[in-house]
Amino acid sequence: MPELIPGPVEVVGAGLIGTSIALACRRAGADVVLSDTSPEHLRTATGLGAGRPRSEEDRPALVVVAVPPDHLGGAISAALDAAGEDTVVTDVGSVKAAPLAEVASHPAASRYVGSHPMAGSERSGPLAASADLFTGRPWAICRHDGAAATAVRRVVALVEACGAVPVMLTPAEHDKAVARTSHVPHLLASLVAGTLAGAAPEHLALTGQGVRDVTRVAGGDPALYSQIISGNSDAVAGLLREIRNRLDLALDAVAAGDRAGLESLLAHGLAGTRAIPGKHGGPVQPVAAVHVAVPDHPGELARLFADVGASGVNIEDVRIDHDPGRPVGLVELDVAEGRSEELHAALEAKGWVTHR
């Protein structure tokens, strides 16, 4: 473990995220101690080699609070109460201003620095944990004005030990950022998905890949997301009002047949898709799609990707099309714009039925 963390790491909450952090710290050579209100989670996590149960004499150099959103403020305060003079406390909750507000008046608040790894899984609990969960992921570090510099450095050391990429943001900036990149998209995806509930099956037969993509995140747990979104209400409400105003403009444009107005709203959306960072954080590269018809059984995908590999063309993205009634799958391969002809020709030569 880096010398910036001169002692054990305690992880409070041995769920998916906590146990994954514990495993990553163990891999980095740290002494990891675990605590959890659930004896079962604790047993599972220690059984996975994520660390040993915390005992009273342990003096952690760093406490990582990884509990559900509702319990963050209390658990951070408790950790600051129990900690020694040199102990730094962080948390990994998905909102940052609300827990800080609960902790800010604590006498040891200077040793608290919140953080938020941008990683997760549809699964939960310690059994789904992995030391690799954070590899290469952004991990926001949200120092408040009163935070000690040594405390910030220790949290940066944790993030780097987990293989993640530190992104420095204030707590307020962080919450605005995730409202925009996560909470509001989730809520709108859910509203769109809601219009499909109870729709006639013969109408849903016309469902294509587009609406499946738009609504995918709405498959997440409503109880968890209502907790997360409620914890970031100011930032979320501000953006929702902005979207409602534009939705009203869209409604007016559609109802009035104002095609130029509608086109301008759609052009604004197009500009937004282009603002999303590309692979590896670089600018988005223009890609072209090559579609390949693939019989729906195991060996065929392997054969396809072997032929793709032999072509030497790098695949930027891949998608398997699930349209109802298809006797074969359709695989979409996205490649750099200048390489699609080459891939197309290579696959046709191997007998694949492709189109662009």
Next chain:
Amino acid sequence: MPELIPGPVEVVGAGLIGTSIALACRRAGADVVLSDTSPEHLRTATGLGAGRPRSEEDRPALVVVAVPPDHLGGAISAALDAAGEDTVVTDVGSVKAAPLAEVASHPAASRYVGSHPMAGSERSGPLAASADLFTGRPWAICRHDGAAATAVRRVVALVEACGAVPVMLTPAEHDKAVARTSHVPHLLASLVAGTLAGAAPEHLALTGQGVRDVTRVAGGDPALYSQIISGNSDAVAGLLREIRNRLDLALDAVAAGDRAGLESLLAHGLAGTRAIPGKHGGPVQPVAAVHVAVPDHPGELARLFADVGASGVNIEDVRIDHDPGRPVGLVELDVAEGRSEELHAALEAKGWVTHR
């Protein structure tokens, strides 16, 4: 060609869709004649073997109108004017009530039956065409009250010759269905994407796969989609009002801290995602995700899919994760729920770093 189409097929408009239909009809053995206002498109399509240019003495048994939305009504009427007494006319536009309204009073309206194949590509023009574009896709057939039964049968024969799956809907039902499954999701994806335009780059650094999925369709051409959505304004406006009402409920719930209200909206969305038909039109199967870290160069994906193929576990879906700053790609493999342990073990045995 099926005997239900006793003569040449004429395709009006040799773009992506028209040329693909022509190629599919040629493959089915039909005599195909082409017309287009662009001599270049016509030359390209005939060069691809999609058919021959229409001459004055041709008497098509079926005319397929495949022109941009704005020109549908005029082109269908012109085809009915020019056609012989036995000629059937269809179109493949993405809205159905508006062109029908323009054509309904035509003396030969009984020989018109609109249709709409659920297929396309980000690319356009005849060079992107493929005889396989429609294989296994739903293709809506929208008979109006005055349509002749022989005309409907001839359009069904076309759809089947193209390898697509006929879905019978009235024009009004069709337009409601695509408003729900395509136009409104597109518009909302665009509004969400619009909130990313001009956002601070350090905020966008927290972008994950979720918002990329939600906003992907907003990358489509604003001019084309404003034409499509405007052509279906009644159905779109009705659904937009429904979404705006629920958005107001969401705003109220977020602002008032009404977590139960928010959860109930999210649960409605979850129910909607479960209403989407699954692969091959069957019910949605529960899937589990296995994540695999893959170095970002060509041979590795081939090696992964060879190992997946050897495991015997069928892949339902696949996704390559593009988070900024990742030195390796993360491939998500979705498999039937009961098979994920098996795939996980098989890949770990081959040295892959995986998590669930």
